[in-house]
Every structure is written in structure tokens, then in C-alpha cells.
Amino acid sequence: MTTRTRINTDTTDLRRFLFYPRKSVVSAFIRALVVLVATSAFADEALLTKAFVIKFRKVDEVASVVNGLLSEKGAVTMQPRLQTLVVQDYEKNIRQIEMAISAFDVPPPAVEISVKLVRATKNPDVGPIADEIKNMAKLGEVLKYNQYALLDSGLIQCQEGESTVLSLAKEYQLSFLPDVIQEGNGIIRLKNFQLQKRKKDADGKDVFVPLISVTLNLRNEETLVLGASRFEDSNQALMVVLNGKVKK
Structure with missing residues (x-):
């Protein structure tokens, strides 16, 4: 007896699979195509x-x-x-x-530093005070000095990061390295700020002795007063008055 096997010749399911694939297959194909195109464009x-x-x-x-x-x-x-x-x-x-x-990459900010070297004295006979240092009278109430004499002054114009040296009253030297901190109206940082006095060493050579050595933060257009040192006479002292300005 011969057994016959029936072969289904209906191709409907095959056509449906080939021409109407499942949504998941389509989505995966589209994603792969997008990645391929993007990679190709980048390459x-x-x-x-x-x-x-x-x-x-x-x-x-x-x-x-x-x-x-x-x-x-x-x-x-x-x-x-x-x-x-x-x-x-x-x-x-x-x-x-x-x-x-x-x-x-822009030019560094420029700064302008006004410097005054002042001698303060305790003197029972108060004389006239120069207009340039009249604002130190209030400071004198705290420091107990009542007489001020302007020894020298100078105006320094420099750029951020530019080492600066200024000679004052022949025997003093002031130096610093300016840096600008952009906060609000600006803060001028004076790095390695030094005030030195010229003296003779044992061999008679000129040497500079430091009176002040510090790093300062000077607010834009504000005045700062530093007490440098006392003279041998305790009734006198040396002061430095600073005013800084960031130039725009």
C-alpha cells in the first residue's frame, strides 16, 4: 500500500511573512538603518x-x-x-x-596703583596736614598719632602679571606683582608686596632691608593703609597708603 503525503501548496502564509513582517522586525530594521547612516555620515x-x-x-x-x-x-x-x-x-x-x-585670549587687565609714603608723629604741636593725606586724621585717632608728613608719592600703571618696582624718598623701594580677581568691581591682589629701606652693610655697600613683606588684596578704588615700621624714636612711624583701580 502506497502512502501519499499531501503538500500544502498554499503560499499565502509565506507571502504574508515576506511582505508583511512583524512590527518588532520592522522597528529593529529601522533602528539598525539609522545607526548605519549616522555612522557612515560621521565617518x-x-x-x-x-x-x-x-x-x-x-x-x-x-x-x-x-x-x-x-x-x-x-x-x-x-x-x-x-x-x-x-x-x-x-x-x-x-x-x-x-x-x-x-x-x-584677551589682553590682561591694566591696574593703576597710587602710593603714598607717610611719616606719622606724636607731636603736641599739631601743624597743617597736606591735602593728600587729610583722610589719615581719622586713622590717627586709633593709632594715637596726630601729625602726618608726606615723604613721597607715586602712581604706578601696569598690567596683570607685570613685576613692578618703585623708588620712594631716595632710600625706600616698593615692589609687587599685580593680579586681578574678577569679583564684582574687581579685587587687585598684590603678590610679593615688599617695602624695603636702603642701608649700608658692614662693607659700606648699599643693601635693602625689608620693612613689609606680604600679599595684599586691594579692593577696586578703595584705600588701604599699612603700618610699615616704627622709627628709633617711638613717637614716629612709617606708613604706606595704597589706592588701586582696575582700568577697563
């Missing part, structure tokens, strides 16, 4: 190379800013002798880096 985008000449800031400072804006493929090379950064990245990142460098 086709060329890396650009651009050199930036740094005019005001240190090259390594600008490089630190650039590093935070690079893509995974980006790179930055420093050329300190030429004050140059060479950046390689995609065009979009290069544009962002260019704007960041322009905003960061």
Missing part, C-alpha cells in the same frame, strides 16, 4: 587641522581650555616657542574652539 566627515596663534595668554593655559572641547578624535599640539596651538578635529568642534580661544 565621511573629515578631520580638519587649524593653527591658532596665542597673543596674550600662556599656551598651556589655552590648551587646557581647548582640551575640554575636543571630540574623541580631536587632538591639540602645543608649540610654545611660536606661541601657537595646532588643533585637529571635526569642523563643528573647530568652530567652537575658535570662539572659546577668542573669548579667553
Whole structure:
């Protein structure tokens, strides 16, 4: 006896599977296609190379800013002798880096420091006080001095990070390194602020002896008075009056 097996020739299910796939299959296919297109477009985008000449800031400072804006493929090379950064990245990142460098690489702020060297005295016979130091009369009520004489004065104009030296009254020398802290109206930090007095050493050579050595924070357009030292006569003292201004 021969057994016959019936073969279903109905192709409806096959056509339905081929031409009407399930939604999950379609979604997976679309996601894969999107990733493929995006990857292809990213791969086709060329890396650009651009050199930036740094005019005001240190090259390594600008490089630190650039590093935070690079893509995974980006790179930055420093050329300190030429004050140059060479950046390689995609065009979009290069544009962002260019704007960041322009905003960061700007001239350092300029500062103007007014300096007065004043001798304070306890004197029963009070004489006239110069207009330039009349505001020290209130200070005298605290320090118990009642007579003030202006020994010398000077006006220093310098830029942030520029070492400054000023000679006062022939035998004094003042020096500092200005730094500007941008908070509100600005704070001028005077690093390594020193007031020195010229004296003769045992060999008769001129040497400078420090009277003040400190770092100061001077608020913009505010006056600061420093007591430098007492003279041998305890009725006299040396003071420095400072007024700073951030120039915009």
C-alpha cells in the first residue's frame, strides 16, 4: 500500500511573512538603518587641522581650555616657542574652539596703583596736614598719632602679571606683582608686596632691608593703609597708603 503525503501548496502564509513582517522586525530594521547612516555620515566627515596663534595668554593655559572641547578624535599640539596651538578635529568642534580661544585670549587687565609714603608723629604741636593725606586724621585717632608728613608719592600703571618696582624718598623701594580677581568691581591682589629701606652693610655697600613683606588684596578704588615700621624714636612711624583701580 502506497502512502501519499499531501503538500500544502498554499503560499499565502509565506507571502504574508515576506511582505508583511512583524512590527518588532520592522522597528529593529529601522533602528539598525539609522545607526548605519549616522555612522557612515560621521565617518565621511573629515578631520580638519587649524593653527591658532596665542597673543596674550600662556599656551598651556589655552590648551587646557581647548582640551575640554575636543571630540574623541580631536587632538591639540602645543608649540610654545611660536606661541601657537595646532588643533585637529571635526569642523563643528573647530568652530567652537575658535570662539572659546577668542573669548579667553584677551589682553590682561591694566591696574593703576597710587602710593603714598607717610611719616606719622606724636607731636603736641599739631601743624597743617597736606591735602593728600587729610583722610589719615581719622586713622590717627586709633593709632594715637596726630601729625602726618608726606615723604613721597607715586602712581604706578601696569598690567596683570607685570613685576613692578618703585623708588620712594631716595632710600625706600616698593615692589609687587599685580593680579586681578574678577569679583564684582574687581579685587587687585598684590603678590610679593615688599617695602624695603636702603642701608649700608658692614662693607659700606648699599643693601635693602625689608620693612613689609606680604600679599595684599586691594579692593577696586578703595584705600588701604599699612603700618610699615616704627622709627628709633617711638613717637614716629612709617606708613604706606595704597589706592588701586582696575582700568577697563
